[in-house]
Structure formats: structure tokens, C-alpha cells
């Protein structure tokens with residue numbers, strides 16, 4: 328029997344898409360090249376995922392799991408002989424358990440659908456980022472995504488109580504426990520979270536939830552120096568009494584570029600400043616939260632740390648402010664060969680790092696097309712994006728920036744993962760001993776190297 332017939336027998340022929348039809352869809356959100364693969368299968372249950380993986384393992388076929396394909400690391404890129412395993416049909420989720428404050432969900436559920444269902448029950452799923460309308464729970468867990476609210480609720484890993492995973496040979500590991508405390512030996516779920524589909528395919532999870540805030544206050548602030556930004560972060564953390572949920576920094580070049588692209592150059596703030604912050608507090612006391620937020624922002628202005636501020640007066644204004652931070656369409660056009668860095672750095676190193684990158688690019692790669700820096704400052708996470716007219720000097724540019732990240736003791740991937748894009752630079756952040764231990768784990772769980780081969784490790 329040929330491969331396609333065997334796989335169609337498992338998932339049903341309607342749920343197997345052959346190579347030719349796949350060529351019509353882009354590889355992922357960021358790479359407009361055709362998808363290459365032997366076929367794509369869409370299993371509807373853990374049993375079908377297990378049967379697909381067992382078949383591929385027996386026959387030595389590479390398998391690439393995919394969710395919403397919004398990753399920035401070429402994590403779902405496939406070779407022509409690979410089978411793509413889409414979690415699209417693993418998208419069921421239960422009603423939230425109000426007492427336990429948990430929800431059980433399939434890995435193919437789209438984040439926004441899960442967020443909305445929890446919200447309707449008065450609860451909050453504490454993971455949110457720009458790709459919420461397409462990214463899946465499985466993709467977010469596999470990349471250990473962060474996003475806008477990690478400051479308050481932690482990263483994807485922190486949302487998980489129990490996990491169901493299928494190993495490369497089809498073995499199902501199901502530990503769908505809802506408990507906050509569960510010290511029964513090795514915590515296996517954390518091996519699979521953040522492993523980018525190289526150790527197992529996540530099929531279901533039990534997630535912890537939080538009470539849904541009922542108020543939201545959003546402000547855009549400007550600053551003349553970086554130390555004032557970090558002082559304001561400390562002030563807001565303390566004086567907003569635990570309600571601060573986002574603190575997003577934008578360097579001037581990115582902010583003004585997006586204000587030009589989205590608001591016809593009309594900035595919500597009067598003067599140009601080197602740093603801008605979009606901050607948001609979400610609370611539970613409608614009669615107090617607005618006044619406290621305004622008072623805390625006023626104190627920061629009076630202290631001279633914040634140069635200027637605008638507080639959103641309506642949901643529409645709030646969306647407009649967030650759009651300046653979240654919209655990357657114009658940037659994608661500007662940076663023809665886009666090169667992005669997603670890094671963690673000590674707060675104390677960020678200002679110097681940004682100046683050094685700017686200086687190094689001007690000196691060594693003068694053809695670069697601009698430098699956009701922004702990020703989730705409260706988590707010590709910056710996104711540094713630049714571009715080149717043509718790809719020839721991409722590796723020189725990457726080596727230069729990765730060298731500066733290593734010099735400041737940073738991480739080369741804060742929240743997007745490694746995939747193919749950053750694989751060759753893993754050694755800038757992890758020691759040879761750590762990488763050797765990662766290889767040992769990969770070999771133990773996937774000895775035939777069929778699961779997402781070549782991602783993270785060569």
C-alpha cells in the first residue's frame with residue numbers, strides 16, 4: 328500500500344491533502360513560499376494522531392506538526408517527503424470549570440476562541456498576542472509563547488496544569504490533571520512545552536484560569552531617557568496594586584514609522600521622544616480603578632519621569648493605541664529581507680545594547696534599511712527588527728547582533744523559539760553541555776528522528 332493510501336485510511340481521504348494542492352498555500356504567515364510536503368493530514372482525535380505518528384515512525388517518514396503557522400522561526404517548514412500533521416480538527420474545548428478555575432482544550436483550538444469562551448464565563452486565559460486569531464493552543468505551548476500579558480500571568484508554560492502528548496512512535500502520554508500541586512516524579516509536561524514539536528505532538532491540555540478583570544485603563548507615555556522608563560515600570564507595578572497587565576516599549580524609530588503608516592503622521596502625543604510605552608492596567612473595582620490609574624500617571628508626570636501622556640477615553644481609542652504597537656504590515660513592506668531578533672536582556676543593559684546595535688549596523692552594514700526596537704519591557708523581552716535590500720549580508724548582520732546579545736548576557740530567543748531560523752546560533756545562549764543534553768533527550772524520545780527533524784538541533 329502506498330503512503331497516501333495508508334494515511335488516508337487513518338484520517339479519512341477528505342482529511343488528506345496531497346502535495347500539489349499544498350503548493351497553493353504559503354509556507355507560513357511570514358514566508359510567502361509554497362508549502363512543500365508529501366501530504367497534509369488532519370487527524371480528529373488522539374487515536375488518529377497516534378496512528379499517524381506510529382505509521383510515520385515505522386516507515387521513517389518525517390512528521391511536522393502545525394497549528395496556525397504563525398511562528399517566526401520556520402518551525403513548520405517541511406521537506407518534500409515530510410507529512411504535515413495539522414491540529415485543525417483537535418479544536419474542541421470544554422466549558423471552564425468555575426470552581427477549579429481550569430479549562431480542558433484540544434491543541435487545535437484557536438487562542439481567541441478560547442479567550443472568548445473563558446471571558447464569557449467571567450474568567451481569563453492569561454495568554455495573548457497579536458496572532459490570537461490564527462495561532463493555536465498547541466502552537467503556543469510548543470513555542471512557550473509569551474505576549475502582552477506575561478508580565479501579569481506568566482508565559483504559556485505557566486498556564487498549564489496537565490498535558491496529553493503523543494510520542495514519535497505513537498505512544499500516548501496522558502496526564503490531564505487539574506491540580507496546582509502534583510509532585511509525582513518528573514514533571515514530563517515541561518519537556519514538551521517549548522520543544523517545538525520535536526519531542527511529541529501535544530493533543531490536549533488542562534489550563535489554569537484567572538478571574539476576568541472588569542476594568543481596563545490604557546495609556547501611551549513618552550520618555551526622554553531609558554532610566555525614567557524603568558523607574559516608571561517599578562512605580563506602576565507598585566502603585567497600581569497588582570493590576571498592571573502590559574508595559575510595552577517602543578523606540579522612537581518604530582513608533583514614528585507606525586504613526587506615519589497608520590495615523591497619517593498624527594501622533595497621539597505632541598513632542599517627539601526617544602521612548603514610548605503603551606501600558607495597561609486591568610482591575611476589579613469599577614468605582615476606583617479609573618481614578619487610581621489617572622492619579623498614578625499624574626504622579627509619574629509630576630516626578631518628571633514621564634514627559635507626556637495620553638489616557639484612552641474609549642474602547643475605540645484604546646484599540647487605536649494598541650494598533651500602533653501591534654500592526655506590522657507597513658514594517659513587512661519596508662524591510663524587504665526582514666531579519667528579526669527576539670531577545671531577553673537585563674533591563675540595565677537594554678539602552679546600551681540598542682545604541683551598540685545602531686552603531687555596529689551603521690559602521691559594518693550601512694545598507695541596512697532601518698532599526699525598529701520594541702518589546703515587552705516588563706518581561707525583559709525586546710524585538711529588534713531590521714532589513715536589507717538583498718539577502719547576501721544577512722549572516723554578517725545576524726552574527727553581529729547575536730554577538731552583542733551574548734556580550735550583554737542575553738537570550739537569543741525570548742518567546743518565539745529556535746526552529747530553523749536560529750538553530751545555528753543556539754550556542755550563543757546555551758553551553759555545549761546543555762546542547763549535548765538536549766541531543767540525549769531527543770535521541771531517547773525520538774530515536775529515528777522523525778518528529779520535526781532539523782528544528783532546534785541539526
Ligand SMILES: Cc1cc2nc3c(=O)[nH]c(=O)nc-3n(C[C@H](O)[C@H](O)[C@H](O)COP(=O)(O)OP(=O)(O)OC[C@H]3O[C@@H](n4cnc5c(N)ncnc54)[C@H](O)[C@@H]3O)c2cc1C
Nearest residue numbers: 394395396397398402456457463465466469472473524529
Ligand atoms: C502578528 C504576530 C504576532 C506575534 N506575537 C507574538 C508574541 O507577542 N509573543 C509570542 O510569544 N509569539 C508571538 N508570535 C509568534 C507565536 O509564537 C506564534 O504565533 C504561536 O505561538 C504559534 O502558534 P501556531 O498555532 O501558529 O503554531 P505554528 O506556527 O503552527 O507552530 C509553531 C511550532 O510549534 C509546533 N507545533 C504546532 N502545534 C503543535 C502541537 N500540537 N504539538 C507539538 N508541536 C506543535 C510546530 O511544529 C512549530 O514548530 C506572533 C506571531 C504573529 C504572526
